[in-house]
Amino acid sequence: MDLEAVIGLEVHAQLNTKTKIFCGCPTGFGSESNTQVCPVCTGMPGVLPVLNKEVLQKTILAGHALDCKIANYSVFDRKNYFYPDLPKAYQISQFDKPICIGGTVSIVADGNPRDIKLTRIHMEEDAGKNIHSSDISNPVSYVDYNRTGVPLMEIVSEPDMHSGEEAFQYLMNLRKILRYINVSDCNMEEGSFRCDVNISLRPRGESKLGEKVEVKNMNSFKAVKAAIEHEIKRQTIMIEDKERIKQETRLWNPDKSTTESMRSKEEAHDYRYFPDPDLAPISVTDEQIEAMRAELPELPIQKLIRFKDEYALSDLDAETLCSSRSLADYFEQVVSTGIDAKKAANWIANELLSFVENIEQMQNFKVTHEMMTELLQLIDSSVISGKIAKTVLGRMVETGNSPKKIVEDEGLTQVTDTGAIEAMVDEVLKANPEIVDEIKNGKDKAKGFLVGQVMKAAKGKANPQMVNKILAKKLS
Amino acid sequence: MSIDISTVERTAELSKLYLSEDEKKEFAGQLSDILEYVEKINTLDTSGVQPTDHIIPNVNVFREDEVGQSLTHDELKLNAPEFDRGHFVVPKIIE
Ligand SMILES: [Zn+2]
Numbered sequence A: 001m002d003l004e005a006v007i008g009l010e011v012h013a014q015l016n017t018k019t020k021i022f023c024g025c026p027t028g029f030g031s032e033s034n035t036q037v038c039p040v041c042t043g044m045p046g047v048l049p050v051l052n053k054e055v056l057q058k059t060i061l062a063g064h065a066l067d068c069k070i071a072n073y074s075v076f077d078r079k080n081y082f083y084p085d086l087p088k089a090y091q092i093s094q095f096d097k098p099i100c101i102g103g104t105v106s107i108v109a110d111g112n113p114r115d116i117k118l119t120r121i122h123m124e125e126d127a128g129k130n131i132h133s134s135d136i137s138n139p140v141s142y143v144d145y146n147r148t149g150v151p152l153m154e155i156v157s158e159p160d161m162h163s164g165e166e167a168f169q170y171l172m173n174l175r176k177i178l179r180y181i182n183v184s185d186c187n188m189e190e191g192s193f194r195c196d197v198n199i200s201l202r203p204r205g206e207s208k209l210g211e212k213v214e215v216k217n218m219n220s221f222k223a224v225k226a227a228i229e230h231e232i233k234r235q236t237i238m239i240e241d242k243e244r245i246k247q248e249t250r251l252w253n254p255d256k257s258t259t260e261s262m263r264s265k266e267e268a269h270d271y272r273y274f275p276d277p278d279l280a281p282i283s284v285t286d287e288q289i290e291a292m293r294a295e296l297p298e299l300p301i302q303k304l305i306r307f308k309d310e311y312a313l314s315d316l317d318a319e320t321l322c323s324s325r326s327l328a329d330y331f332e333q334v335v336s337t338g339i340d341a342k343k344a345a346n347w348i349a350n351e352l353l354s355f356v357e358n359i360e361q362m363q364n365f366k367v368t369h370e371m372m373t374e375l376l377q378l379i380d381s382s383v384i385s386g387k388i389a390k391t392v393l394g395r396m397v398e399t400g401n402s403p404k405k406i407v408e409d410e411g412l413t414q415v416t417d418t419g420a421i422e423a424m425v426d427e428v429l430k431a432n433p434e435i436v437d438e439i440k441n442g443k444d445k446a447k448g449f450l451v452g453q454v455m456k457a458a459k460g461k462a463n464p465q466m467v468n469k470i471l472a473k474k475l476s
Numbered sequence B: 001m002s003i004d005i006s007t008v009e010r011t012a013e014l015s016k017l018y019l020s021e022d023e024k025k026e027f028a029g030q031l032s033d034i035l036e037y038v039e040k041i042n043t044l045d046t047s048g049v050q051p052t053d054h055i056i057p058n059v060n061v062f063r064e065d066e067v068g069q070s071l072t073h074d075e076l077k078l079n080a081p082e083f084d085r086g087h088f089v090v091p092k093i094i095e
Helices: A053-065 A164-180 A221-240 A286-293 A300-311 A315-321 A325-335 A341-355 A359-364 A369-380 A386-399 A403-409 A418-431 A433-440 A444-457 A464-475 B005-014 B021-043 B073-077
Strands: A003-014 A077-080 A090-093 A104-109 A112-125 A129-132 A140-144 A151-157 A193-203 A213-216 A248-253 A258-261 B087-091
Touching (some): A003 A164, A003 A221, A053 A151, A053 A286, A090 A112, A104 A164, A164 A193, A164 A221, A164 A300, A221 A248, A221 A258, A300 A315, A300 A325, A315 A325, A315 A341, A325 A341, A325 A359, A325 A369, A369 A386, A386 A403, A418 A433, A418 A464, A433 A464, A444 A464
Parallel strands (some): A213 A248
Antiparallel strands (some): A003 A193, A112 A151, A129 A140, A193 A213, A248 A258
């Protein structure tokens, strides 16, 4: 049977605000347990949650970036369930009146461009964290409420993807956009970007969806892709064996690269959503919505087109430079000083990036854009050769010193003195009479060897164009 | 609208309440009476009325993104049945 996978993703992205969604507790990662909690986020009786303005603004900005319709009227609801990481026994979320409706994420997967449709984006609060004791004589769980009330956007896609690769590209592009517009750090290790998968199979051409399985617990985009591919295989075998697929939640096991049933008591949830009487509804006018659209910075795809157009960069260099906003800004700061764009692109996208661990943190990188500019100016003014510049760049990364200082301290200035180069060329010619004979007998290729010898004698510091010229003159 | 025993059991389960057989019967009757009383509202024509999301006609109540005061472990302990090494302690959640 020809089967088709139907995949929808639910992404929880933490908004990078200073404080929680409904109280003034800080949101920093890695703090001591239960030090960022107050009566509001621990659900004490009689407290009043108030919406953080930044949460609304950042979510609307994300809605604009993802081409959603922003709702003029939006409401917070209570989603009721019992779990110790949820101190109020309900989560404040949005149900039937979310802030953003529809939207798209454009991707290219396996060579095919596609627009993946979104269902909605809504705002909600995160839950706390449980640690389960492994001591059998003391069967307890420990709860940390630092995360409780941290602001999240839940971004729900339509069941609009068909392969692990499409899901992977969707996540890559979504993350790139959210980082570009500075609404989320999207750091999977720190839990500020999480993804659950809904996946079902159906005969190709069938419009009805098959029984849906939810997969959780993936800690990287690669794991999401692997979990989808595994689940497609598992469900295909079940369908071929005429087994019924059960609607359930499964957990990805990264060690075994399989999904496993959660084995929880199959009590169907009934969240009994209702409008939260503690929170006033949100009302935004069309004018306000349009005003916020104007605040949207240049998006990755727009920047990519502009870079190719304005700087005549290759597809590959433009894509590398636009992969993060801070890297693209770094490049433009260098180019704004008058450095040739193609040269800057090559040095940044190829040489510099080989030293950079996290391009999202380019702005804090030891080699600032001023230092990079200075290095390229030293090449332009023939103070150092391109080859020496690579050495200097390595030293800049190690020491954080300016290229001028490194060149001076280590005596790396290029030799452009004709007399000095001529002397070195003469030495090399004298030491290699048989090569000179070969060249005179027409074996032109041997010249390269002599150039190499001169550069070696000059410890790489001779100007290569001058070496070539002087050598050619002496051999003619 | 009449509430049967299985609806009472489901409602109790969702609310983490444990009811005796007698209580289930008693509450089924009481809940049916309450719903019957409230059902009168369905006789009204509400076709031109907006649903009430909030009882106070108020929108856009916001706070600035400014850090406020969080509680100390000593303060938190006062409202926790058990608190150990910076954590709230609860009966083990999973087996
Ligand atoms: Zn708080």
